[in-house]
Amino acid sequence: MRVTFTVNGRPQEADDVWEGESLLYVLRERMGLPGSKNACEQGECGSCTVRLDGVPVCACLVAAGQCQDREIVTVEGLADYAKERTAGACGAGTCGPGAGISAGIGTGIDEARQWQARPTDESVDLSPIQQAFIDAGAVQCGFCTPGLLVAADELLERNADPTDADIREALSGNLCRCTGYEKILDAVRLAAARQEA
Amino acid sequence: MGTANTPTKITQGTRTKGGIGESTLRPDGTLKVTGEFAYASDLWHEDMLWGFTLRSPHAHARIVSVDISEALAQAGVHAVMTHEDLPAAKTYGLEIQDQPVLADGVVRFHGEPVALVAADHPETARRAAAKIKVVYEQLPLVVDEETATAPGAPILHPDRDDHHAPHSPHPNIVHRQPVVHGDVAAAQALAEVVVTGDYEVGMQDQAFLGPESGLAVPAEDGGVDLYISTQWLHADLRQVAPVLGLPESKVRMTLSGVGGAFGGREDLSMQAHACLLALRTGKPVKIVYNRFESFFGHVHRHPAKLRYEHGATRDGKLVYMKCRIVLDGGPYASSSPAVVGNAASLAVGPYEIENVDIEALALYSNNPPCGAMRGFGAVQACFAYEAQMDKMAAALGMHPVEFRQLNAMSQGSVMPTGQIVDSPAPVAELLRRVRAMPMPPEQQWLAAGETADVRALPGGLSNTTHGEGVVRGVGYAVGIKNVGFSEGFDDYSTARVRIEVIAGEPVATVHTAMAEVGQGGVTVHAQIARTELGVTQVTINPADTRVGSAGSTSASRQTYVTGGAVKHSCEAVREKVLELGRAKFGSYHPAWATAELLLEGGKVVTDGGEVLADLVDVLGGEAVDIELEWRHRPTEPFDLRTGQGFGHVQYSFAAHRAVVEVDTELGLVKVIELACAQDVGKALNPLSVVGQIQGGTTQGLGLAVMEEIIVDPATAKVRNPSFTDYLIPTILDTPPIPVDVLELADDHAPYGLRGVGEAPTLSSTPAVVAAIRAATGLALGRVPVRPEHLTGT
Numbered sequence: 006m007r008v009t010f011t012v013n014g015r016p017q018e019a020d021d022v023w024e025g026e027s028l029l030y031v032l033r034e035r036m037g038l039p040g041s042k043n044a045c046e047q048g049e050c051g052s053c054t055v056r057l058d059g060v061p062v063c064a065c066l067v068a069a070g071q072c073q074d075r076e077i078v079t080v081e082g083l084a085d086y087a088k089e090r091t092a093g094a095c096g097a098g099t100c101g102p103g104a105g106i107s108a109g110i111g112t113g114i115d116e117a118r119q120w121q122a123r124p125t126d127e128s129v130d131l132s133p134i135q136q137a138f139i140d141a142g143a144v145q146c147g148f149c150t151p152g153l154l155v156a157a158d159e160l161l162e163r164n165a166d167p168t169d170a171d172i173r174e175a176l177s178g179n180l181c182r183c184t185g186y187e188k189i190l191d192a193v194r195l196a197a198a199r200q201e202a
Numbered sequence: 203m204g205t206a207n208t209p210t211k212i213t214q215g216t217r218t219k220g221g222i223g224e225s226t227l228r229p230d231g232t233l234k235v236t237g238e239f240a241y242a243s244d245l246w247h248e249d250m251l252w253g254f255t256l257r258s259p260h261a262h263a264r265i266v267s268v269d270i271s272e273a274l275a276q277a278g279v280h281a282v283m284t285h286e287d288l289p290a291a292k293t294y295g296l297e298i299q300d301q302p303v304l305a306d307g308v309v310r311f312h313g314e315p316v317a318l319v320a321a322d323h324p325e326t327a328r329r330a331a332a333k334i335k336v337v338y339e340q341l342p343l344v345v346d347e348e349t350a351t352a353p354g355a356p357i358l359h360p361d362r363d364d365h366h367a368p369h370s371p372h373p374n375i376v377h378r379q380p381v382v383h384g385d386v387a388a389a390q391a392l393a394e395v396v397v398t399g400d401y402e403v404g405m406q407d408q409a410f411l412g413p414e415s416g417l418a419v420p421a422e423d424g425g426v427d428l429y430i431s432t433q434w435l436h437a438d439l440r441q442v443a444p445v446l447g448l449p450e451s452k453v454r455m456t457l458s459g460v461g462g463a464f465g466g467r468e469d470l471s472m473q474a475h476a477c478l479l480a481l482r483t484g485k486p487v488k489i490v491y492n493r494f495e496s497f498f499g500h501v502h503r504h505p506a507k508l509r510y511e512h513g514a515t516r517d518g519k520l521v522y523m524k525c526r527i528v529l530d531g532g533p534y535a536s537s538s539p540a541v542v543g544n545a546a547s548l549a550v551g552p553y554e555i556e557n558v559d560i561e562a563l564a565l566y567s568n569n570p571p572c573g574a575m576r577g578f579g580a581v582q583a584c585f586a587y588e589a590q591m592d593k594m595a596a597a598l599g600m601h602p603v604e605f606r607q608l609n610a611m612s613q614g615s616v617m618p619t620g621q622i623v624d625s626p627a628p629v630a631e632l633l634r635r636v637r638a639m640p641m642p643p644e645q646q647w648l649a650a651g652e653t654a655d656v657r658a659l660p661g662g663l664s665n666t667t668h669g670e671g672v673v674r675g676v677g678y679a680v681g682i683k684n685v686g687f688s689e690g691f692d693d694y695s696t697a698r699v700r701i702e703v704i705a706g707e708p709v710a711t712v713h714t715a716m717a718e719v720g721q722g723g724v725t726v727h728a729q730i731a732r733t734e735l736g737v738t739q740v741t742i743n744p745a746d747t748r749v750g751s752a753g754s755t756s757a758s759r760q761t762y763v764t765g766g767a768v769k770h771s772c773e774a775v776r777e778k779v780l781e782l783g784r785a786k787f788g789s790y791h792p793a794w795a796t797a798e799l800l801l802e803g804g805k806v807v808t809d810g811g812e813v814l815a816d817l818v819d820v821l822g823g824e825a826v827d828i829e830l831e832w833r834h835r836p837t838e839p840f841d842l843r844t845g846q847g848f849g850h851v852q853y854s855f856a857a858h859r860a861v862v863e864v865d866t867e868l869g870l871v872k873v874i875e876l877a878c879a880q881d882v883g884k885a886l887n888p889l890s891v892v893g894q895i896q897g898g899t900t901q902g903l904g905l906a907v908m909e910e911i912i913v914d915p916a917t918a919k920v921r922n923p924s925f926t927d928y929l930i931p932t933i934l935d936t937p938p939i940p941v942d943v944l945e946l947a948d949d950h951a952p953y954g955l956r957g958v959g960e961a962p963t964l965s966s967t968p969a970v971v972a973a974i975r976a977a978t979g980l981a982l983g984r985v986p987v988r989p990e991h992l993t994g995t
């Protein structure tokens with residue numbers, strides 16, 4: 006079947022999608038957006054969290070066919086999404102030019118061969134929560150990070166000043182095996198504080 | 203509500219801009235937060251196929267027949283392989299090559315790989331695998347020590363001829379290590395108080411989030427390139443090349459993004475399988491395990507049964523200890539021999555006890571294969587000896603911390619292996635520190651009354667209690683872990699360092715084969731290069747097998763050993779740069795010949811701070827490029843009868859204090875706080891060090907109250923291979939983890955550092971259980987502690 010939807014503000018089309026294919030598979034393997042991670046494909050770990058019409062969902066549990074004509078935001082589009090939200094132009098993320106999605110599928114071998122460090126300064130366009138994760142040391146292996154970022158960004162969108170209990174509740178669907186969560190809490194607190202400032 | 207920020211204290215060291223001692227941020231952080239970091243499961247290649255592994259549904263069975271014809275006939279299927287299609291070596295293994303690449307005539311555990319499929323879509327591959335017809339004839343099971351050593355027990359490796367075999371008391375025992383010291387029989391007469399206990403540790407899983415994955419690409423020279431998430435590229439290479447029947451030079455391995463490891467990637471998973479399919483089909487083949495498969499695809503932490511006996515005098519001095527530790531290794535050796543060595547040599551814990559009699563062994567069984575996991579044999583022992591310490595303290599009427607402090611080892615202590623501890627061992631001090639940390643606020647529901655936040659109570663949002671039936675307890679524990687590979691292993695690492703002028707700036711490049719699995723080694727390597735070479739710009743090259751081995755990212759060893767190699771190579775590069783400088787400018791200034799020279803801020807300076815030249819001018823168009831190996835001081839094997847020997851290169855220590863609240867009606871445990879104090883020798887990156895301690899602490903918490911792979915004793919089948927049923931701590935299960943970092947330099951280690959990664963995993967488990975015991979008064983000899991253990995149902 007063919008599925009037409011919007012990903013990070015950009016219209017997308019996927020052909021020959023099997024009925025059983027998840028949104029996660031289509032994003033990762035057909036759209037060239039491997040940012041959403043595949044840690045359990047069972048709705049248990051939150052690594053694949055994306056926004057579907059603004060609502061955080063586990064992309065592994067959503068059949069691709071369910072996304073017809075709907076709006077998806079992934080970690081790749083988070084910076085733009087947050088920027089537009091601050092600009093007040095589009096709270097639901099249903100508009101705008103979207104992130105610069107690389108054409109093609111997955112990560113090519115040459116990219117894989119050579120990861121290059123990026124400076125963590127203002128030259129890279131990051132949302133406040135992304136920057137806060139880096140600054141607070143909330144990223145170790147980073148596999149949980151994309152899903153946590155999408156979930157934490159959604160929390161901060163509806164609750165600008167969350168308590169620790171609020172943060173824990175909002176992120177309880179996202180497993181992280183590396184950090185012990187303390188630095189993740191620090192990161193969300195930091196992003197909230199910066200948002201206030 | 204709202205809890206205060208967790209206080210995290212760290213002693214300050216000397217600082218260099220972006221150098222060691224600073225909390226430099228990860229160089230891969232930006233890629234990881236934007237979703238651009240290429241993990242192994244993200245890789246893609248034009249014309250790529252998907253591999254899938256058919257696994258055994260039985261734990262022990264003879265394979266009567268395999269029919270692949272129907273699978274092979276499926277549209278989209280490019281290859282189906284069984285053991286008959288293996289071109290060369292049929293087995294592999296880290297130490298003993300006893301694990302079949304694909305089952306050959308017999309399967310020895312539930313989930314053992316039997317056949318491989320390559321197809322154009324992952325679903326096609328899965329469906330085709332389901333069409334492979336395998337007829338099994340089930341065999342009797344070995345599931346514990348009794349069934350392993352009973353007369354007539356099935357022998358899992360009847361033809362074993364490994365070097366441990368002659369010393370094993372039974373062919374179903376992989377390895378056995380006694381450690382005897384002093385005279386236990388004589389000391390028993392002196393003991394006025396004796397406590398004994400039986401303990402059990404369940405099978406824990408590393409449960410790293412990034413699934414086992416890799417992409418194998420056949421090369422024109424008949425070789426293969428593998429992009430892989432692993433802990434040790436060269437060990438994979440050493441095992442995979444013989445399976446493919448290729449020289450190592452034709453199998454090239456590059457590290458791709460690794461989503462956590464914790465020991466679970468030390469053994470091969472799909473490395474050989476992907477390469478075999480790629481060479482067979484002539485196409486790139488990617489394998490990505492799903493979570494279900496991941497639980498079968500890697501080794502787990504050894505479950506253990508431990509029996510301990512301690513004797514002390516009335517005034518609290520421990521005089522003897524006896525213990526027996528039985529680890530279940532599953533059907534293949536993996537790293538069981540080394541785990542046994544660790545469990546035996548660290549079985550006494552960080553205490554001074556003259557007279558000990560220790561026996562540790564690992565079984566071959568039909569349970570899932572076990573091998574490396576963070577803490578490696580020391581975790582199991584720590585759970586038991588710390589329970590014993592509490593028991594003894596209670597019997598003596600002493601405070602558990604004071605009793606431990608009275609018996610704590612220190613620098614100069616003699617280990618039961620006869621090894622003298624020749625660097626700081628601040629056991630009593632770490633205990634003092636965790637005890638002195640401020641306590642979390644008292645039971646909030648009492649103060650808050652009706653407005654109490656139920657989210658903070660045991661049961662959380664399920665709203666099972668408003669404080670009635672909830673009791674609080676506090677528990678302490680401390681542990682000792684070795685750092686680096688032990689028992690005479692040639693534990694070296696290699697680093698290639700280059701310095702040159704690029705775009706008018708001096709730039710250093712560091713190339714090692716170290717697997718960055720999330721621990722932050724890449725950050726630290728750049729910090730070391732900055733400190734040693736005085737440049738700000740450092741490029742870290744991707745890890746691959748074009749540079750010498752870095753050894754494994756395990757045993758808390760990478761910052762020590764590969765960090766040491768980077769430092770060593772940097773020093774050699776610096777010497778070469780200074781030589782260049784002397785040749786070019788030496789005649790202009792006598793200090794070139796007479797002063798101690800350093801590289802700082804892109805310049806050559808004297809130790810008095812006088813600037814002699816810019817690095818840019820010294821180097822000009824030249825590059826200095828040096829690759830060197832570096833090793834820590836040698837260790838030696840333990841004597842096989844007495845366990846004596848200088849077996850470990852370094853020890854690391856951590857202590858925990860746990861505060862828990864237990865709903866005694868439902869048996870629900872809420873860990874309120876888990877404070878840790880750890881000595882790290884020198885914190886090269888304080889932010890990362892604290893992150894490691896918090897992460898390790900959380901894994902210990904998981905073992906204490908929820909994590910266990912449940913194996914049905916009747917069938918040896920795994921019952922919970924999913925994140926639905928194998929529970930790891932969520933952010934709701936994990937309390938604040940305040941960390942107090944101590945830095946007492948170890949003079950034998952680079953910068954005085956001490957491996958950090960594992961020690962916090964040890965004491966966290968017994969501390970939590972001690973707190974639950976304190977809250978409930980129950981004995982609790984087994985982890986994980988489950989609700990039924992608390993309610994007696």
Ligand code: FES
Pocket residue numbers: 042043044045046047048049050051052053054063064065066
């Ligand atoms: S991959 Fe979707 S929740 Fe785990």
Ligand code: FES
Pocket residue numbers: 143144145146147148149150180181182183184411461462720
């Ligand atoms: S799972 Fe590795 S950083 Fe969270």
